[in-house]
Amino acid sequence: MITVFFDFSCPFAWRGLELAEVLRQHEGFEFELLHFSLEQHNHPENAANRFEPTWFAHQQPTEESKTLLSLLGSLAAKQQGAECHRAFVLELFRAHHQDRLSLRDPETLKTAAQRANLDLPRFEYDLHENRDALREELKEDLSDACRLKVFGTPTFVLESGDAAYFRFRELPETPETARALWDLYTQVLASEARIETVKKPR
Template sequence: MQTVVIYLDYLCPFAWRGLELAYVAAPQLGLDLTLRHYSLEQGNHPENAGRPRHTPAWKLAEQPLESSPSLRAFLASHAARQQGKAAHLRFALELFRLHHQDKRPLDEDQTLVEAVGRAGLDLERFMADLEDEESRRLELATDLEVAGELGVFGTPTFVLPSGDAAYLRFTQLTTEPELAVNLWELFTAVLENGAHIETIKRPRW
């Protein structure tokens, strides 16, 4: 198995599509997916403008719950992580689908509870872990610090076993296994190529 770390933000539709693609390709390619968090809100906050990403002035993990549309989702994601990597992955997929397919708000408990049910997690344990807010905030802060040190600026960012890392935007949802595998192999081939290709960007009209 090859471990691939994926940095995600539940607000981001590109992160959702990237995770869905990796999830479909993983069994075919022997990928072990590890989920981590990066906050677009923190990265783009005016108080952090011009500052190194690893030393932000405004930190999401320190903000009141009601001040951010994504903070509750991040804390819930860490609560789901307490039930294991596989459970965390299922929860993340279901929360993304509820928000981006079903247009459900991220910061409502009903959305989180439904994601738990769809993912097959233990709801009682999940709620107990979510109520341990101090621990979940510390875990989130650690994820965001590591993301900052890595230089993550967008989601999804994939970190390959080789250590190569890159952000890639997927404009379409890909759930067909053969196509997902082809796209993943194309992406990794570009990323690991000895030419050290850094940017490919289509023009916009």
Template sequence: MTQPAPAQAALPSHSGVTDLYFDFLCPYAWRGLELADVLRREHGLKFRLRHFSLVQGNHAENPDRKYPTWWLTDQVAGQGSEYQAGSLNAFLAGQAAMRQTEDAAWAFTLELLRARHAAPEKADLANDGTMRAAAEGTLDTARFEADFADQDGLRAALRDDLQASASLGVFGTPTYHLPGGDIAYFRFANLVTEPGAALDLWTLYTKVLSDGALIETIKRAK
């Protein structure tokens, strides 16, 4: 049987911009965003924040994540598992932050990721108070409150990200979609924030992706 076409065509990343797919639930995504933030601030590289749902990608009703039938954006806010409720809430808050400046959106996103993964106790992503705390000092809070209330608009924007990630075959976070079209998941064991080390790591990563050897998997034995 012929499968239906993906929800959205897999297009190359925007010219000169690397799309960075992440999930607020994932500590590896947090490290990947910290690395990208250093690269954008210190070295002028361009990254675009995109959302990918691990809950949706790994859901039992989506055996082929390229053709999902269960969508996170169709779920009722605050319901489902802790991960489902928390990730949906964080994604919608992230979409609201993206309506402000690029730097503000990055600051909010990193603040929320740090609250979840770097703080002594993991922040509760299902709690709107967690979203408001991350917004303080990073966003125009009045505008954030107004934008965060636009649930239909935020869900539509999130759906665009989830459709794009499904078309591309994203399966984990962080996944980088480079301007030339290369796309891959890269799992970071360490947090790298020193500018020189960050650039060295990114140079190595992109060289591996573009190398003619076409290395697809590197996994250390334990």
């Protein structure tokens, strides 16, 4: 199984998850969706060592965070199974990046849950009544990200253990071009040249 770390605030993560969904539907790939906090990674209090943070996203009040509510909402959806979780993640990405709905607004999460056909009362119960457990689960994802030295989203971790941030500008238009993009990415990761960075100037 391939792991992908994501943060809802990141448009590149949105494209990465849409690519993953195409590959899942048309190629039978399996993806594990794990959470990352750009807010935690980039926080000034973590500047000395971003992979050994002292400021933790999961400990913050949701009303003071740009993305914590969305990450907890994702974990609440995950309680209904992998399929529901995957659907919710995609719908929340679309609600934010296509419809420009705020990740701070509980109504945005409710909209995504409805679009993903979740059991809405159960979703809202898990989000509000099981929040401490969700925070602990988020802590585990963020700890895994630090261990792997994830710094941006989306970061894919292949079954081989190879991992890399994968940023691309436009979603492929067909399943065939999606597979070609993925093959190019994985070939670079597996290459004996051990390429670490390819970045075009803006």
